[in-house]
Amino acid sequence: MNLEQLAQQLNILCRQTGAFIKQEGQTFDRSKIEKKGFNDLVSYVDKEAEKQLVEGLRNLLPEAGFITEEGTATTKGERYNWVIDPLDGTTNFTHSLPVYCVSVGLLDGDKVVLGTVYDPSRDECFWAYQDGGAYLNDTRIHVSDAPALKDGLIATGFPYFDFGLTEQYLQVLGSFMAKSHGIRRMGSAAIDLVYVACGRFEGFFEYNLNPWDVAGGAIIVQEAGGKLSKFTEEGDYVFGREIIASNGHVHHEMQETIAEFWKKGMA
Incomplete structure (x- = not known):
């Protein structure tokens, strides 16, 4: 598996999904909010975004299964599984607070080997793959060097x-x-x-x-x-x-x- 190539493909898919979420946010009606539990909100945007991701990820890696927040796909893969949060920060989104993102990771067994987090409000795509470094859009990133x-x-x-x-x-x-x-x-x-x-x-x-x-x-x-x-x-x-x-x-x-x-x- 070429993790770098897969990461680039995943970035494109997350950007596309993020663009859909951002567009829907411009006209989102709070009356369409559903509740999965106390203070646990979900909307048609979460569900549709997840469907888009699942469809795209199936094309990228057909043998992989899914662990999803909204349960649109539940098939488990023998080795690989995509872990998907289509809209992390749903409460922020429903209140028009622009701090939310698309988050996807790929498990190889029990180890995460690839991940993308895309913030559509700031057009920031964070991504990394095993032994390949971490990036914000096209720029390599590192943790801070604060000592204490x-x-x-x-x-x-x-x-x-x-x-x-x-x-x-x-x-x-x-x-x-x-x-x-x-x-x-x-x-x-x-x-x-x-x-x-x-x-x-x-x-x-x-x-x-x-x-x-x-x-x-x-x-x-x-x-x-x-x-x-x-x-x-x-x-x-x-x-x-x-x-x-x-x-x-x-x-x-x-x-x-x-x-x-x-x-x-x-x-």
Whole structure:
């Protein structure tokens, strides 16, 4: 498999899907919003975007299966599987907040080997493939070289349906506020990840995530020289429901800051 060629083809497909989403956003009617669960929104734009991606990806790699947010394709591949979030940041999109993206990753077994995150509002296409480096459009990107948390800007995502660890989470936020340049909440995990990859953030953490939230962005962080893990341990951050992504230098500090309060909530 030529991963570089496949990445270029994936970029074109994600740009096409992103253009559809951006166009629909200009006339989107909020009355068309559906709810999959409490604060879990979906629209016809999510569903149609996913259908477009699935159709295009089937042509690119017929033997691959799919792990999709909206469930338009559920066939699992023996080796390869596309992990798709057609519109990461749906709540932002439905409120006309231009922070959302198309995110697609390719799994070879349990390892992400290729990923694209396309932000149509800024026309920024972040992409990477295994051992090929990470890029923003045609420019190579790298994580920042900030040496410590006190020099960094940190991103996170707020809980929106499972509030059982809210107290611990707020304590973690307070600690990060005191130790860093500040906290940002963009509303799209994929955007947070690629902003770590290109040095806009030094770190990102969130819990209650799904594989389609992180698969596309994770390899971009990795190939940009960053580090990924679960909160307090190494492990499966794609399917493990929680993730820390960093420039590497601040990773241990982030794990220590989270662990100080998080273990109390998990006890």
